[in-house]
Amino acid sequence: MNPAQHEATSTSRLAFQATIHCLTGCGIGEVLGLGGATLLGLGNAASIVLGIVLAYVFGYGLTFVPLVRAGMPLLRASGITFAAETLSITTMEIVDNLVVLAVPGAMDAGLADILFWGSLALSLALAFVAAYPVNRWLIARGLGHAVMHGAHS
Numbered sequence: 001m002n003p004a005q006h007e008a009t010s011t012s013r014l015a016f017q018a019t020i021h022c023l024t025g026c027g028i029g030e031v032l033g034l035g036g037a038t039l040l041g042l043g044n045a046a047s048i049v050l051g052i053v054l055a056y057v058f059g060y061g062l063t064f065v066p067l068v069r070a071g072m073p074l075l076r077a078s079g080i081t082f083a084a085e086t087l088s089i090t091t092m093e094i095v096d097n098l099v100v101l102a103v104p105g106a107m108d109a110g111l112a113d114i115l116f117w118g119s120l121a122l123s124l125a126l127a128f129v130a131a132y133p134v135n136r137w138l139i140a141r142g143l144g145h146a147v148m149h150g151a152h153s
Contacts, residue, residue: 015136018145022088022135023128025059030096030120032058035111044107048100052093059089084145091134092127099123 033051042050060081067077099122100106106119138144 011136011140014139014145015132018084018088018135018139019128019132021062021145022059022085022092022131023124025062025085026055026089026092026096026127027124029053029055029058030124034100034116034120038109038111038116047107048097052097055093055096056089059085083143087138088131088135088144092124092131095127095130096123099126 030051033054034047037047037050063085064077064081067080068074072080100119103115103119103122105115109116109119135144
């Protein structure tokens with residue numbers, strides 16, 4: 001494998017890992033947000049807002065907390081977290097919510113309904129597909145998770 005192929009493979013691998021990382025945070029936030037809002041009987045708008053807020057909280061938290069635990073100052077950890085996660089989380093949240101809204105009946109489905117979980121799984125899978133090229137593009141330019149990995153060096 002020549003150096004250019006190795007670099008492309010490394011970039012793709014890091015982008016995949018970054019997207020899995022983002023999916024984890026967004027997935028936790030969406031499940032807790034949409035599930036919690038459904039359990040509490042909140043309306044669709046509140047459900048979406050809660051899911052988005054929690055997706056950002058968990059998405060940022062999965063990066064921020066380890067950086068701070070490693071001894072990084074709060075301001076630097078905050079900057080790296082926002083640089084590493086914002087575009088990926090935003091992409092994932094846009095796709096995730098558009099898909100859930102597009103699936104007929106998904107927003108009105110209850111927690112015991114396969115439509116609720118199926119539409120959520122589909123929306124997160126498609127959000128992953130949308131966020132992967134965003135993360136790859138960022139990493140190839142030394143941005144996104146490349147910033148976070150540079151902070152560990």
